[in-house]
Amino acid sequence: MAIVKDLPFKDLLFLQERLGRIFDDALSKYTDQGDDSKCGWSPPTDIYETDKNLVLKVELPGVEVKDVGVEINDNLLTLKGQRKMRSNVEGEHYHRMEFSYGFFQRTFTLPVAVEGKKVKASFKDGVLEVLVPKAGSVKARHIKVDVK
Secondary structure, eight states: OOOOOOOTTHHHHHHHHHHHHHHHHHHHHHHOOGGGGGOSOOOOEEEEEOSSEEEEEEEOTTOOGGGEEEEEETTEEEEEEEEOOOOOOTTOOOSOOOOOOEEEEEEEEOSSOBOGGGOEEEEETTEEEEEEEBOSOOOOOOOOOOOO
16 A cells, blocks of 8 residues: 655645746736737746757647647747637536636747758657757957057
């Protein structure tokens, strides 16, 4: 028989995390720039780097593939899409509604040079994975400045 350790402050930690998200969402409307501030929600995103790629993993449960777009312009990657609310079913009465619906848009500055034309994306189990190949080695330019 397994012994389960009870965490007496587990509910307080959950409440603290939830309130933190609420404040972050509310404040992001005033601190974000561009069209991002007009969006209904912001999907959680992980970005990491391997030897060959930058990898973005985005949680998009309930979003259809046709409603998602990825664009790369210079060193900016923009993720756009929409999670549509299902139409009400007769006899359905909500007691709680926590999912976020509507349009979303996130823009990320890419930390390294990439080859935007070779981007690959896959969508499985509600997670979008975007592989962005790194560009070949970028040669540093040395410019001599004459000081007078």
